[in-house]
Amino acid sequence: MALLSVQNLRAYYRTEVYGISRTVRAVDGVSFELRPNEVYGVAGESSCGKTTLIKVISGTIKAPLKVEEGRVAYQFGLLEVDMLRINQDELRRDVRWKQISYVMQGSMSVLNPVRRVITTFEDIVDTHQGITDHRAFLNQIREHVNKLGLPPEVLNLYPHQLSGGMRQRVAIALATVFHPSLIIADEPTTALDVVVQRGVLQMLKGIQAESGNTVLLVTHDLAVHANVADRVAIMYAGRIVEEAPTQVIFNAPRHPYTQHLIRSLPVIGDKSSKASLSGSPPNLANPPDGCRFHPRCPYAMDVCRTVVPEISPLGNGHRAACHLIQEAAR
Amino acid sequence: MSTDGKLLDVQHVTASFHIGGLLAGTRLVAVNDMSFSLENARPEIYTLAGESGSGKTTLARLLLHDLDPTQGKVIFEGRDLATICRRGDVMDFMKKVQPVFQNPFETFNPLRRVDAYLYDTALNFGMAANRKAATPIVDGALRQVGLSLEEVNERYPHELSGGQIQRVSVARALIPQPRLILADEPVSMVDASLRMEIVNVFRKLRDEQGVSVLYITHDLATAYYISDHIAIMLRGFIVEAGTVEAVLDHPLHPYTQLLKESVPRPAPKTREIWAKPIELGSTEAKEYARIGCRFAGRCPHVMDVCRRSDPPDVEVEGRTVKCYLY
Numbered sequence: 001m002a003l004l005s006v007q008n009l010r011a012y013y014r015t016e017v018y019g020i021s022r023t024v025r026a027v028d029g030v031s032f033e034l035r036p037n038e039v040y041g042v043a044g045e046s047s048c049g050k051t052t053l054i055k056v057i058s059g060t061i062k063a064p065l066k067v068e069e070g071r072v073a074y075q076f077g078l079l080e081v082d083m084l085r086i087n088q089d090e091l092r093r094d095v096r097w098k099q100i101s102y103v104m105q106g107s108m109s110v111l112n113p114v115r116r117v118i119t120t121f122e123d124i125v126d127t128h129q130g131i132t133d134h135r136a137f138l139n140q141i142r143e144h145v146n147k148l149g150l151p152p153e154v155l156n157l158y159p160h161q162l163s164g165g166m167r168q169r170v171a172i173a174l175a176t177v178f179h180p181s182l183i184i185a186d187e188p189t190t191a192l193d194v195v196v197q198r199g200v201l202q203m204l205k206g207i208q209a210e211s212g213n214t215v216l217l218v219t220h221d222l223a224v225h226a227n228v229a230d231r232v233a234i235m236y237a238g239r240i241v242e243e244a245p246t247q248v249i250f251n252a253p254r255h256p257y258t259q260h261l262i263r264s265l266p267v268i269g270d271k272s273s274k275a276s277l278s279g280s281p282p283n284l285a286n287p288p289d290g291c292r293f294h295p296r297c298p299y300a301m302d303v304c305r306t307v308v309p310e311i312s313p314l315g316n317g318h319r320a321a322c323h324l325i326q327e328a329a330r
Numbered sequence: 331m332s333t334d335g336k337l338l339d340v341q342h343v344t345a346s347f348h349i350g351g352l353l354a355g356t357r358l359v360a361v362n363d364m365s366f367s368l369e370n371a372r373p374e375i376y377t378l379a380g381e382s383g384s385g386k387t388t389l390a391r392l393l394l395h396d397l398d399p400t401q402g403k404v405i406f407e408g409r410d411l412a413t414i415c416r417r418g419d420v421m422d423f424m425k426k427v428q429p430v431f432q433n434p435f436e437t438f439n440p441l442r443r444v445d446a447y448l449y450d451t452a453l454n455f456g457m458a459a460n461r462k463a464a465t466p467i468v469d470g471a472l473r474q475v476g477l478s479l480e481e482v483n484e485r486y487p488h489e490l491s492g493g494q495i496q497r498v499s500v501a502r503a504l505i506p507q508p509r510l511i512l513a514d515e516p517v518s519m520v521d522a523s524l525r526m527e528i529v530n531v532f533r534k535l536r537d538e539q540g541v542s543v544l545y546i547t548h549d550l551a552t553a554y555y556i557s558d559h560i561a562i563m564l565r566g567f568i569v570e571a572g573t574v575e576a577v578l579d580h581p582l583h584p585y586t587q588l589l590k591e592s593v594p595r596p597a598p599k600t601r602e603i604w605a606k607p608i609e610l611g612s613t614e615a616k617e618y619a620r621i622g623c624r625f626a627g628r629c630p631h632v633m634d635v636c637r638r639s640d641p642p643d644v645e646v647e648g649r650t651v652k653c654y655l656y
Contacts, residue, residue: 045521046492079636164382193381193548198592199608220521224596227601246598264526265596266551268578274555276527280491 001075003181003214004034004057009070011056024285026052026065028238034182039205041229041246043222043261045281049238050218054184057216058100059083059091075243076181097128101175103168103204105187110171111159117170118155118328124174135138141177148173155208165196169203173247175208184216189224201228222261231317234258237282237292240311244318250258256297256322291323299324336405336544337509339367343402345388358618360388362566363402367376368510368544370407371452375543377553377574380563383618386546389563390514393544394429395420407509409500425455428503432515434495438487444498445483448472448505455506468551471501475531476540493524503540511535514546526550529556550593555580562586565617565624567640572649582651585625631655639652 008031012022026049034040046049054066057072061084072083076099084097084101104110109119121141122131131137142152150169168188170218170301185204189197205228208215217229225232226246233243234257242255253259264274279296282288288295294304305321314329345361349351362385368376374656391397392404395411404411406427414423431437438444448468449461458464469479475497487495496516503511513532517525529552549551553560554574561571562583570583581587594604607626617624626636635654644656 045523145651194550194592194594195381195608198594198604202605202607205605218565220523221594222522223596226596226598227594227604250596250598261523265522266526266529266555267552267595267597268551268590268593273557274526274530276493276530277523280494 001036002033002037004072005075006033006057006075006076007031007071007073009056009072010068010093011052011061011070012066012068013052013064015064022285025238025287026284027056028064028287029308030070030238030240032166032233032240034216034242035216036181037208038230039208039215039228041219041225041232042216042218042235043220043225043232044235045220047281047284048235049284050235051186053235054102054216054218057083058102058184059086059095072184075147087297092128095165097124097175097180098178099180100182100184101178101180103171103175103183105190110174111167113159114326115273116156116158120174121155121177124177128178144177145173148176148207163196164192165200168192168196168200172204172207176211179211180213182214182216182231184218186218188217188219189223190219204228224263231263234261237287238284239292239321240319241322242318242320243311244320245316248316248318254297254318254325255293255312255322257293258320258322291321301327307322335370337368337370337407339403339405339448339543340393341403341405343389343392343399343404345385345392345397346400359566360385361392361399364389364566366561366568368542373540373542374558375532375536375545375556377545377557377560378545379547379553379560379590381548381551383565386563386565387514388544390429390512393512394427395423396407421455425506428500428501428506428508428511430432430496430511430513430516433519434452434492434499435487435519437499438495440487442486443484444487444495445479445485448498448502451502451505457505457507467505468501471504472498472595474504474535475501476527477501482496488511491524492520493527495562496505496520496524496528497531500528500535504535504539505617508541510542510544512544512546515548516545517547517549517552525552532556550578550590562589565620567624567652568650569625569652570649576649579597581654582624582646582649583653584629584631584655589630 008029009027010029011027013026014024030053031034042050053158056067057178061067067084074081074083074309081095125137127129145152145155150173154162154170175277189200204215229246231245232249233240242258250262253262260277277296282292290306291309294300301323309321309323311319312326313319341366343361344359346359348355349358350356369417370372378386392399395414398412414420423558441546449464452464452467456585457467477497517528517577532543533556536543545557555575560577561568564585570577570586577586578590581590591603594622622638623636623641626632633654641652641654643652644648
């Protein structure tokens with residue numbers, strides 16, 4: 001049973017300035033499922049639609065972002081939620097933070113700089129659950145923070161007194177107060193040093209393993225996915241081009257884009273020359289016809305320039321969207 | 331100490347800052363008795379690697395003659411930077427040592443076309459008398475980084491990808507024909523997939539143009555890929571330095587070992603090593619103020635002597651290690 005099922009989702013930014021309308025097709029035909037108790041990694045370059053995808057599945061759809069078509073359906077135990085139809089009050093009361101929480105990239109902007117960390121906890125608990133007994137609340141938070149291995153002093157400090165890694169771990173503690181079914185982590189460690197990154201991700205993975213919830217981990221760093229994710233999806237220009245269990249995607253990538261990404265990663269102990277891909281990712285306001293990767297693809301064929309390749313199963317949970325693979329299978 | 335045959339020679343440099351109030355303040359030693367050098371005869375890529383708060387940026391400022399050291403000397407082409415103060419000398423130094431900064435989207439004014447910076451550099455350093463004469467110089471610099479003037483002419487920063495714009499800033503640094511490029515975290519703000527595009531440029535500059543590069547980074551994987559020598563920094567000290575193969579293939583200092591192990595490898599089969607639980611250090615200020623080895627609080631091999639005094643530099647297996655273990 002899937003926790004989240006996304007089907008053929010298209011979400012565009014439509015703007016109109018001085019009569020000139022512009023459509024940015026940030027998410028264009030994405031389908032995937034999240035299962036309970038897994039870490040699902042989403043990788044892709046900047047402006048490939050990762051953040052827009054998160055906005056839609058977390059229900060923060062504001063103009064100019066508009067969902068054109070598709071379905072985003074959650075199954076939280078007995079509670080079924082259709083994210084595109086739910087009203088805002090219900091969303092706030094039953095779903096946000098209790099079922100879906102969010103860890104952002106810049107944890108400095110999650111925490112109010114002029115208030116102590118504990119008051120941010122207070123805000124969140126008060127909004128989503130209500131605080132009747134203040135002492136019980138304090139005990140609950142202390143216990144929660146302690147369980148995650150953070151020193152209890154952090155609660156009485158201001159955000160600027162914490163190091164970057166500590167702030168990010170506080171952000172994770174905030175996101176897990178109600179033990180949500182899904183934690184969305186958007187580039188949680190991008191600005192951190194490797195040692196701190198390792199500590200923060202270990203903590204996130206530890207929480208996931210213990211409480212059996214699902215983590216949607218979005219980062220452009222494939223090496224992080226290799227160490228944390230159970231399954232990985234590669235996005236390119238608003239679409240998922242390949243999805244597979246982590247072992248499979250690293251050992252036998254099938255899409256030319258994925259192959260390039262994995263082959264170009266630098267590794268300690270390897271000095272051989274690694275080529276970078278020529279060209280740049282397409283402008284999503286005016287994407288190329290057919291396969292969006294074809295202008296940069298070394299194997300582009302005629303069909304790639306006109307027909308959009310559908311993502312199709314290759315067995316063992318491996319899916320890819322490429323004419324080359326479909327041709328070979330035929 | 332002789333400085334013959336050295337392009338850049340950093341001799342026992344210390345830089346300290348006063349933080350806090352007039353009476354209650356403390357001294358923070360950001361760079362502590364650091365020494366290293368780059369050869370003159372053979373161009374090389376020298377990496378200074380360390381986490382945030384290890385003193386990398388302070389060191390970059392010292393080398394760019396933007397900050398004077400509290401103690402010690404920085405010698406470039408046989409001349410102490412402290413003696414460079416006349417305008418002509420400063421210009422001459424700036425021509426030979428050029429910086430590339432971390433975030434290309436902050437380096438360039440978003441309202442100004444990027445080619446304007448290239449022309450400015452060419453004209454300010456007297457590489458060309460007028461704009462027309464500067465055009466081939468600008469184009470030539472762009473071609474060295476795999477771009478061309480047609481591609482960037484009349485373009486604003488937001489119209490280029492992160493990798494392209496960072497290569498434009500390398501091209502800008504190349505215009506005065508420098509001996510040394512000082513690149514401070516040049517790849518940390520761009521996507522992992524575009525990093526190779528930038529570091530490949532540095533490799534090409536060393537091999538084909540004879541430009542030395544001082545590569546400041548926390549990314550050990552790209553450091554291994556491009557550099558000849560590496561120095562690992564921790565809280566203002568160089569804890570291990572040597573050829574990149576010696577230091578990163580077989581790290582000896584416990585901190586280097588931790589750092590290497592923490593770099594996530596793009597191979598799922600080694601994830602057990604990475605998943606071994608680690609303890610994060612105490613806050614930055616505490617480690618700076620520590621007496622003795624700065625890593626003692628996190629080191630698995632810590633001994634009593636480590637907490638008492640600074641460890642000496644020891645020569646072991648072709649590298650220098652600052653550790654009592656050796």
